[in-house]
Amino acid sequence: MIYKKLWRALAAFAMIHAAGTARAAEITVACGSVGTDIEVCRKLMADWTAKTGNKVRIFLTPNSSTDQLALYRQQFGARSGEVDVLMVDVVWPGIIKEHLLDLTPYAKGVQAQHFPAIIANDTVGGKLLALPWFTDAGLLFYRQDLLDKYHEKVPATWAELSATAQRIQDAERRAGNRDLVGFVFQGKAYEGLTCNALEWIAANGGGTVVEPDGRISINNPKAAQALDMAARWPGTIAPKNVTSFAEEEARSVFQGGNAVFMRNWSYAWDLAQKDGSKIRGKVGMTALPKGEGGRNASTLGGWQLAVSKYSAHPAEAADLVLFLTSKEMQRKRALLAGSLPTWPALYSDPQMLKAAPWLARFSGVFEGATARPSTVTGAKYNAVSSAVWNATQATLSGRTKGADAVRGLEKELTKVRRGAAW
Amino acid sequence: MVKTLERPAQKTSATGLARQRRRSAVAFLAPMVVVLVLVAFAPLARSLWLSLTDARIDNLSGQFVGLSNYVGAYGLFFTGDGWIDPRWATAVGNTLRFAVVSVSIETVLALAVALMLDTEFRGRSLVTAAVLVPWAVPTVVSAKLWDWMLQQQFGVVNLALAQLGFERIAFTTEYPMWSVVLVDVWKTTPFMALLILAALKMLPRDCYEAARVDGVHPVKVFLRVTLPLIRPALAVAVIFRLLDALRVFDVIYVLTGSTESTISMSGFVRDQMIENGDVGLGSAASTVLFVVIAACTLVYMKAARVRAGEGT
Numbered sequence: 001m002i003y004k005k006l007w008r009a010l011a012a013f014a015m016i017h018a019a020g021t022a023r024a025a026e027i028t029v030a031c032g033s034v035g036t037d038i039e040v041c042r043k044l045m046a047d048w049t050a051k052t053g054n055k056v057r058i059f060l061t062p063n064s065s066t067d068q069l070a071l072y073r074q075q076f077g078a079r080s081g082e083v084d085v086l087m088v089d090v091v092w093p094g095i096i097k098e099h100l101l102d103l104t105p106y107a108k109g110v111q112a113q114h115f116p117a118i119i120a121n122d123t124v125g126g127k128l129l130a131l132p133w134f135t136d137a138g139l140l141f142y143r144q145d146l147l148d149k150y151h152e153k154v155p156a157t158w159a160e161l162s163a164t165a166q167r168i169q170d171a172e173r174r175a176g177n178r179d180l181v182g183f184v185f186q187g188k189a190y191e192g193l194t195c196n197a198l199e200w201i202a203a204n205g206g207g208t209v210v211e212p213d214g215r216i217s218i219n220n221p222k223a224a225q226a227l228d229m230a231a232r233w234p235g236t237i238a239p240k241n242v243t244s245f246a247e248e249e250a251r252s253v254f255q256g257g258n259a260v261f262m263r264n265w266s267y268a269w270d271l272a273q274k275d276g277s278k279i280r281g282k283v284g285m286t287a288l289p290k291g292e293g294g295r296n297a298s299t300l301g302g303w304q305l306a307v308s309k310y311s312a313h314p315a316e317a318a319d320l321v322l323f324l325t326s327k328e329m330q331r332k333r334a335l336l337a338g339s340l341p342t343w344p345a346l347y348s349d350p351q352m353l354k355a356a357p358w359l360a361r362f363s364g365v366f367e368g369a370t371a372r373p374s375t376v377t378g379a380k381y382n383a384v385s386s387a388v389w390n391a392t393q394a395t396l397s398g399r400t401k402g403a404d405a406v407r408g409l410e411k412e413l414t415k416v417r418r419g420a421a422w
Numbered sequence: 423m424v425k426t427l428e429r430p431a432q433k434t435s436a437t438g439l440a441r442q443r444r445r446s447a448v449a450f451l452a453p454m455v456v457v458l459v460l461v462a463f464a465p466l467a468r469s470l471w472l473s474l475t476d477a478r479i480d481n482l483s484g485q486f487v488g489l490s491n492y493v494g495a496y497g498l499f500f501t502g503d504g505w506i507d508p509r510w511a512t513a514v515g516n517t518l519r520f521a522v523v524s525v526s527i528e529t530v531l532a533l534a535v536a537l538m539l540d541t542e543f544r545g546r547s548l549v550t551a552a553v554l555v556p557w558a559v560p561t562v563v564s565a566k567l568w569d570w571m572l573q574q575q576f577g578v579v580n581l582a583l584a585q586l587g588f589e590r591i592a593f594t595t596e597y598p599m600w601s602v603v604l605v606d607v608w609k610t611t612p613f614m615a616l617l618i619l620a621a622l623k624m625l626p627r628d629c630y631e632a633a634r635v636d637g638v639h640p641v642k643v644f645l646r647v648t649l650p651l652i653r654p655a656l657a658v659a660v661i662f663r664l665l666d667a668l669r670v671f672d673v674i675y676v677l678t679g680s681t682e683s684t685i686s687m688s689g690f691v692r693d694q695m696i697e698n699g700d701v702g703l704g705s706a707a708s709t710v711l712f713v714v715i716a717a718c719t720l721v722y723m724k725a726a727r728v729r730a731g732e733g734t
Contacts, residue, residue, distance in 0.1 A: 066697060074479060244594060382699065415496065
């Protein structure tokens with residue numbers, strides 16, 4: 001008798017508990033850990049919690065995106081639903097496609113209002129695996145004051161950039177400015193160099209290393225020419241150790257007032273304008289130069305939000321993703337963190353431009369945005385990318401010529417592909 | 423440990439006491455064997471199994487693929503273009519070069535340091551403690567420390583060079599392998615020195631007395647008396663360092679990253695497993711690394727024994 005009673009009480013308790021969790025789910029979100037990421041994340045989450053009554057727990061990740069990816073892949077390997085919503089780098093959707101939820105039924109067509117290039121990047125095999133949260137692209141930063149001093153205009157092609165950088169560097173050094181260099185970029189052997197190399201090659205009409213249909217296109221004279229052009233920079237217009245520069249090394253030289261041009265991501269703009277910056281008010285920003293092929297190419301960066309396939313609350317998680325990637329929340333994030341929205345409409349929104357006038361400078365940059373070949377190469381993208389940065393660095397440091405580098409790279413990529421399809 | 427227990431047993435194998443002692447030896451060793459199987463052999467076996475599959479970091483239950491991670495177009499050896507995959511060859515070459523060069527330099531320097539510390543002088547204990555400091559610093563910390571000191575624009579080494587009127591040098595990009603060797607030598611020489619110093623302290627003083635009475639030149643004393651006597655300890659120190667150097671990872675990873683000019687075998691394994699997520703190929707590489715280390719140890723131990731045999 002007493003057992004029956006106890007059993008009934010237990011069952012009732014279990015039901016109440018189950019009903020409780022169904023009403024208010026707790027969603028675990030990994031939303032970055034660099035700079036102000038977590039602070040911004042908390043502010044945005046608070047709105048969603050107030051609106052839906054669901055709880056949010058923030059999952060802390062390593063800083064490096066490579067380490068984050070390795071961590072997620074280990075969790076996915078264990079079919080763990082530990083993280084419901086995760087921040088996904090622009091090159092990841094192809095790599096972790098098997099583990100992400102198709103958001104098409106939840107998005108209800110809203111994806112059509114984001115930048116099409118990013119949506120294409122996030123769609124793998126017809127499934128919308130992530131929604132863009134904020135975007136980025138390779139940009140050219142220049143010293144307006146130095147260009148004015150020597151009556152030079154902003155270079156439109158890479159050849160013009162080399163010539164202008166050389167002329168200003170030589171003149172300034174003669175005038176006693178010994179530490180000035182013409183151009184800094186990311187030459188270290190890591191993902192950033194792949195982004196830089198892709199920009200040189202694509203602008204020169206040399207393709208995108210691996211084409212969207214899976215063809216390995218790198219072994220062509222235009223790609224070789226682009227690498228040879230870059231190989232002339234270290235030791236002439238760029239410092240010799242540019243081959244050890246990541247984003248921050250390049251920025252420290254440029255922001256210290258010691259470079260005429262810099263290739264970097266949009267974050268450098270905000271920092272250059274801060275109090276205490278040596279170059280405040282002396283900097284311009286534009287799309288990267290065109291190549292011989294007559295087009296300009298900027299590597300697409302930025303982050304998306306996705307839902308893990310192993311999440312216990314897929315509907316709530318998808319709702320959170322749609323909420324955070326909405327126009328309103330992206331506007332809020334842009335104002336809080338200076339991030340670039342993925343809604344083209346926001347770039348011409350008068351209210352938005354009034355609050356953040358710097359946004360107008362970016363319109364147009366994303367039209368030339370080139371995606372890295374990550375969607376087509378899928379799980380093998382990292383191997384592809386490391387082959388690209390190794391071959392590029394070998395050319396930059398003078399160990400190989402462009403033509404040999406692209407031939408070797410083609411061979412290496414064929415090996416990575418293992419067979420006819422990626 | 424096994425030997426010391428067995429030796430008396432062999433002499434009196436007929437007695438019951440010996441049998442009892444052997445039984446208790448087995449009983450005492452059993453827990454150790456179990457622990458070894460759990461923490462050393464089981465992971466090794468799993469790694470060996472993974473190297474025969476196409477396991478990925480997000481799907482460890484891969485398909486059995488035979489030896490294709492080892493040999494063939496997508497393996498480490500006999501890729502069709504040559505007998506060894508070029509990137510793996512680079513990693514193997516770098517590792518061997520690093521091991522031989524750094525251990526040689528460390529041995530010579532450590533011997534000098536140990537001989538110096540073996541003499542009597544004021545403040546010797548202070549110097550001994552100071553010499554040990556690099557060894558006490560974790561490798562990641564010391565590598566990062568040197569990375570900053572060698573930095574071209576603001577590193578203290580380049581600052582000094584510039585003050586003296588020399589050109590600034592981008593050490594870690596222009597001389598990546600030498601930078602790595604430099605940091606490793608700085609860090610591990612004290613360890614070697616300490617091992618050698620311990621051997622020096624054990625030397626019988628009467629040999630030196632006799633040599634002094636006979637008026638033998640100090641260099642000859644060193645070559646004929648000191649060196650042969652500390653040879654076994656030196657061999658142990660070298661083998662310890664060699665094994666350590668062959669599996670080098672941290673100092674290279676922190677100082678130069680995964681670049682072709684310095685990547686080690688362990689670095690290659692990490693790149694394949696973590697960056698590329700290819701656990702199968704990574705496990706194959708780590709198994710080869712294990713075999714290489716085991717082979718080096720066996721060859722060295724054999725050689726050391728032969729030489730020790732000649733000496734007596």
